[in-house]
Amino acid sequence: MLRSLPNHPSPTTICSLSPPTKTPQSHHHHSLSPPQHLLRFRISHRENLRYLQTLKILNPETKSLISPPPETLTQILSTVDLLKSKGFSDPDFPRLAFLCPDLFSPSQLPHSQIESVFAFLAADLSASIEESHGIILKCPQILNSNVEFCLRPTVSYLRELGLKELNAPSSLNAHLLNTRIDKLEEKVGFLMSVGLTRDESATVCARFPAIFGYSVENNLRPKFEYLVREMKRDGVEEVKGLPQYFGYSLEKRIVPRHLHLKRRDVVVPLKKMLWWGDEKFYAKWK
16 A cells, blocks of 8 residues: 655556666766665655554654664555455544554554454454444454454353343443453352352343443442441342442442431432432432
8 A cells, every 4th residue: 555646656656666767868967866766665655654654553753764664564554454444444543553553563463363353243243344343443452352262252151141232333342342251250250259149140240231341349349348238238139120330439429329318317229329410319318
């Protein structure tokens, strides 16, 4: 993929390293001028460098004297072309380059790896080109994942738990697909450890899949313990009824509202305590 300035020869001609056709010229002029094919090659290299800089794949501050060699630029441009054939456009590349630099590094991902991920999304998730584009743009690191050992087992596990519509190009889906089974199982294991059955744990996760992104020790456990010890509620039943409980801030929402109601000797369902906005909640229980 080569780009040339207007009024310059076509990319094929620019890349040619064959000697130009000899034309009569003075010995003095020939000795002062660089070979024409070298001039053309330099123009092509500068244009490719400038193009990759505009995409933020290469640092815009990179000087031509310390830029990657032409062979590397050609490899990077071929990856750009491949991704464009999959629905990506120029505005997408700064994000791709920032979040998945391996795509465009000297030891960049082989095209077969990239193709395998797109094939997996289409075959296993029935994702359209647009949906695959959206998933990868949300989590470019998914292109690093091995289909057989990572992506396919993860999808099977999520489906066993009851998660559906994994082809929807949401940030949650994209990161779930790129999560290893042991990390997913850790959250299911926590729920079982506090009293839920495996089926109940699976249902909680399917209803609130964002739970897979939370830390057990820094989020899930402290919230569950507060629910049981301080709020004096049946933790298992409350979590089964409102898995989204884990999505609320302990410091900013759960604790202040619980204390507010406790001072007024009021007990309300957990959903009503948390779902209402501040204005409605504090207006109701002044």
